[in-house]
Amino acid sequence: MLNFLLSRLARAFLTIMLVMTFAFVVLRLSGDPAMVMLGPDAPKDAVDAFRARWGLNDPIWQQYLAYLTQILTFDFGVSMRDQSPAIDLVLERIPATLALTIPALILKVGIGIPAGVYAALHRESIADRGVIMMSIFGFTIPSFVLGLVLVLIFAVTLDWLPSGGQDTWRHAILPIATMSVGGIGILARFSRSAMIEVLGQPYIRTAMAKGLPWRDVVWKHALRNAAVPIVTLVGFMVGALIAGAVVVESIFSWPGVGRLIVVSVSNRDLAVVQCLLLVIASSMVIANLFVDLAYGLLDPRLRHKSAAH
Amino acid sequence: MTFVSIRDLRVAFDGVQVLHGVDLDIRQGEAVGLVGESGCGKSVTWLAALGLLPGKAKVSGSVRLDGQELVGAPRPAIEKVRGKRIAMIFQDPSSSLNPVQRVGKQIMESLRLHRGLKGRDARAEAIRLLDMVGIPSAATRVDLYPHEFSGGQCQRIMIAMALAGEPDLLIADEPTTALDATIQAQILDLLGTIRRETGMAMVFISHDLGAVSVVCDRAVVMYAGRIVEANNIRSLFSAPRHPYTAGLFAAIPDIDADRGRLVPIHGTVPDPKNLPTGCAFSPRCPRATAFCQTDRPHLRPQSGGGDVACFQPVAAPKAFPALRQEALA
Numbered sequence: 159m160l161n162f163l164l165s166r167l168a169r170a171f172l173t174i175m176l177v178m179t180f181a182f183v184v185l186r187l188s189g190d191p192a193m194v195m196l197g198p199d200a201p202k203d204a205v206d207a208f209r210a211r212w213g214l215n216d217p218i219w220q221q222y223l224a225y226l227t228q229i230l231t232f233d234f235g236v237s238m239r240d241q242s243p244a245i246d247l248v249l250e251r252i253p254a255t256l257a258l259t260i261p262a263l264i265l266k267v268g269i270g271i272p273a274g275v276y277a278a279l280h281r282e283s284i285a286d287r288g289v290i291m292m293s294i295f296g297f298t299i300p301s302f303v304l305g306l307v308l309v310l311i312f313a314v315t316l317d318w319l320p321s322g323g324q325d326t327w328r329h330a331i332l333p334i335a336t337m338s339v340g341g342i343g344i345l346a347r348f349s350r351s352a353m354i355e356v357l358g359q360p361y362i363r364t365a366m367a368k369g370l371p372w373r374d375v376v377w378k379h380a381l382r383n384a385a386v387p388i389v390t391l392v393g394f395m396v397g398a399l400i401a402g403a404v405v406v407e408s409i410f411s412w413p414g415v416g417r418l419i420v421v422s423v424s425n426r427d428l429a430v431v432q433c434l435l436l437v438i439a440s441s442m443v444i445a446n447l448f449v450d451l452a453y454g455l456l457d458p459r460l461r462h463k464s465a466a467h
Numbered sequence: 468m469t470f471v472s473i474r475d476l477r478v479a480f481d482g483v484q485v486l487h488g489v490d491l492d493i494r495q496g497e498a499v500g501l502v503g504e505s506g507c508g509k510s511v512t513w514l515a516a517l518g519l520l521p522g523k524a525k526v527s528g529s530v531r532l533d534g535q536e537l538v539g540a541p542r543p544a545i546e547k548v549r550g551k552r553i554a555m556i557f558q559d560p561s562s563s564l565n566p567v568q569r570v571g572k573q574i575m576e577s578l579r580l581h582r583g584l585k586g587r588d589a590r591a592e593a594i595r596l597l598d599m600v601g602i603p604s605a606a607t608r609v610d611l612y613p614h615e616f617s618g619g620q621c622q623r624i625m626i627a628m629a630l631a632g633e634p635d636l637l638i639a640d641e642p643t644t645a646l647d648a649t650i651q652a653q654i655l656d657l658l659g660t661i662r663r664e665t666g667m668a669m670v671f672i673s674h675d676l677g678a679v680s681v682v683c684d685r686a687v688v689m690y691a692g693r694i695v696e697a698n699n700i701r702s703l704f705s706a707p708r709h710p711y712t713a714g715l716f717a718a719i720p721d722i723d724a725d726r727g728r729l730v731p732i733h734g735t736v737p738d739p740k741n742l743p744t745g746c747a748f749s750p751r752c753p754r755a756t757a758f759c760q761t762d763r764p765h766l767r768p769q770s771g772g773g774d775v776a777c778f779q780p781v782a783a784p785k786a787f788p789a790l791r792q793e794a795l796a
């Protein structure tokens with residue numbers, strides 16, 4: 159178990175370093191921060207001073223080494239724009255984003271999974287067809303379309319809810335709704351098929367043949383097995399808690415991490431973008447780590463296999 | 468005394484009839500073999516009897532257990548029969564056990580259900596059962612998961628689980644098909660021992676006539692959703708009457724006979740969607756007449772004992788040299 163944990167941690171670390179290296183390359187290739195920050199008409203000496211200040215004149219490998227050193231020493235630098243520490247800029251945005259993504263995740267799990275399981279248990283019924291149709295609707299409609307439609311209906315036409323901003327909890331309703339719909343659809347569909355798959359397995363027939371009441375067959379045998387694939391998907395959703403709200407935050411001008419990503423990327427604010435990437439990549443990798451551990455808990459076959467790696 | 472009595476059992480899936488009226492009696496304590504090629508309806512017969520078929524299956528006819536009707540009975544009533552009166556084990560032991568639950572727990576679940584045993588008592592009994600079906604160091608392995616056992620051991624665990632309810636009848640649906648030959652023999656031996664010790668009745672579903680002859684008192688041959696012949700083992704093996712039964716025996720490889728003796732049954736099992744008119748076996752039957760292709764024979768008691776559904780039954784017992792030696796023993 160310890161070996162397993164260590165190897166997973168090492169892998170997680172490597173993944174993060176790879177992501178950060180990739181980010182380094184892409185960010186340097188995609189435009190000169192000095193030009194973006196200071197504008198195309200900036201005087202030559204101002205540009206030079208800016209480049210010297212941020213080390214942009216150093217050879218690329220030196221910049222890369224400095225960059226790696228920064229990451230490894232948890233020194234994330236300061237924003238090129240307003241000189242405040244990048245990490246603070248990122249961290250102060252996280253609560254606002256989580257205020258949307260956590261309730262949305264609860265809705266996705268709390269509605270999507272039961273709906274999918276219910277549909278699987280009542281296959282071909284009207285409820286099943288309803289769930290299938292709603293879930294297709296849910297994950298085909300793009301969130302920016304859904305967001306705008308909801309704003310049109312509930313903010314513009316009915317004037318029940320505000321269309322943007324972050325002042326009260328009522329401001330969070332439309333963004334959360336917009337964000338949950340797709341995930342509910344995906345989870346419902348996925349839970350349904352996972353459950354149908356499990357219900358067709360021989361061990362379900364065994365459980366029935368031993369005289370177990372149907373409720374117990376479902377609760378004690380089917381759900382436990384269907385949980386394995388479902389947990390994977392929920393794990394991905396947990397991994398996206400921090401970065402998964404870019405579109406919705408933009409639509410509803412919600413001052414979260416997503417907005418910060420958009421702004422700092424378009425400003426080529428390297429330190430902030432790098433810091434954001436590091437936080438986002440870490441959150442995904444950590445979520446994955448938990449999914450791996452959950453696998454082992456849920457499925458004893460994987461427990462042994464993964465320990466052997 | 469008749470324990471289970473099946474009358475005119477019919478099953479259809481999505482409008483396709485796969486079981487065309489099966490009549491079968493199982494007496495208390497007897498062991499009956501159910502043989503026939505793949506797809507002839509052996510499993511469906513018993514899954515239907517226990518209400519284990521998926522909802523899309525349409526089941527009609529009657530299955531009575533000590534007079535209690537099971538077809539169309541409310542779910543709680545059937546649930547009381549399953550495992551307690553009639554237990555069933557299946558072909559693929561490894562996937563028939565819940566992969567995420569300890570085997571001991573799966574056995575204890577049956578013990579709680581049927582014998583009200585809980586906690587330490589249930590655990591002790593589960594260990595005793597595992598021990599009885601021949602799982603080595605049962606006391607320590609009771610907490611392992613199914614994937615930590617071999618296929619043969621999983622089948623032993625399935626048997627232990629079936630025994631947990633102390634059933635009056637065990638349906639063993641090809642319990643050894645997925646296992647290699649030596650393990651097969653051990654499982655057959657185990658089933659024989661258990662039957663002697665508990666006196667429970669058994670239906671042994673199999674392709675393997677040799678195995679049936681070892682385990683059973685009586686055998687029933689099915690073809691395309693119908694019973695075509697039923698007789699006690701000795702008569703059936705020495706003098707099969709239905710050409711299909713005869714063909715099954717002729718198709719068994721025999722080490723003592725020369726190689727030319729192996730005679731396969733020509734053609735394939737008909738598709739349930741379009742069964743031939745008349746006797747379903749007639750297109751493959753060497754003895755078929757024009758009459759066999761238009762009219763269907765019913766299962767009739769024969770003067771020499773046994774039941775046969777055939778217009779042109781085989782008469783001579785000595786025509787089948789490809790019989791296995793041990794099958795007769």
Ligand SMILES: Nc1ncnc2c1ncn2[C@@H]1O[C@H](COP(=O)(O)OP(=O)(O)OP(=O)(O)O)[C@@H](O)[C@H]1O
Binds near residue numbers: 485505507508739
């Ligand atoms: N769940 C199902 N849905 C549709 N058709 C089915 C189902 N189960 C069985 N059948 C059909 O019913 C017929 C009888 O199947 P059954 O499983 O009883 O055969 P069998 O005699 O047990 O064969 P085998 O030796 O392969 O186990 C086959 O034609 C099969 O395709």
Ligand SMILES: [Mg+2]
Binds near residue numbers: 640641
């Ligand atoms: Mg079968």
